[in-house]
């Protein structure tokens with residue numbers, strides 16, 4: 001099988017570690033090219049490190065915290081984003097510096113993503129499910145909507161009057177999930193959002209955990225990363241019939257030449273109880289948080 005050119009777009013650094021990060025790590029190991037686009041620095045939410053520093057007596061606090069600027073904190077978050085990309089084997093990281101928690105759908109943002117699509121020329125696109133049922137506009141589904149409109153824009157260019165060539169190369173888009181719109185079942189007969197693709201990320205769960213280990217700003221490192229992996233990826237794994245899994249939905253149904261029966265479905269053998277034995281355990285993954293992750297400035 002030839003290699004894929006995969007582009008992944010998320011609103012926040014943390015999403016690049018917690019959403020389709022296992023799938024990204026698997027494809028990077030296969031030698032596929034991964035471009036990770038993180039549109040904000042995530043500098044307005046989950047300020048766990050800042051909260052913890054301010055709780056400390058002044059003598060124990062990071063000396064740079066008291067006169068910290070937005071640029072300092074963005075630098076701190078940007079280094080986390082870079083370390084996450086390194087852990088996952090991302091080929092190219094693109095950060096756009098949009099304002100965190102203020103992502104609204106507008107044409108400038110659509111065009112910015114469309115330009116990246118035309119330059120990167122991905123075969124596969126991964127972004128957050130563009131469905132928003134919440135009480136106020138949320139960065140995650142809006143980013144998904146911006147990406148889908150950018151895909152349409154990139155394919156609708158006419159060189160004679162737009163001065164750029166159209167790009168029609170994206171063969172498949174996959175929408176990923178986080179927590180707000182939880183995958184609730186593995187049966188299409190269940191109401192609500194049901195994924196139509198599961199990826200077994202058991203072989204790379206250590207990379208997903210160690211990517212989360214970089215998010216000291218949000219307190220995701222250490223036990224929290226392992227809890228997220230067991231509670232969420234492990235729960236999805238239970239639904240999907242493996243230890244750890246990531247759920248996806250495709251925008252439209254897929255046509256096959258004949259009935260699709262993957263090799264692992266053919267190989268599956270009857271088990272009276274799906275046991276844990278022989279599967280990896282998130283709690284055994286060693287920490288990958290470097291000492292500098294706890295300091296505001298490099």
Ligand SMILES: [Zn+2]
Pocket residue numbers: 011012014015140
């Ligand atoms: Zn997020």
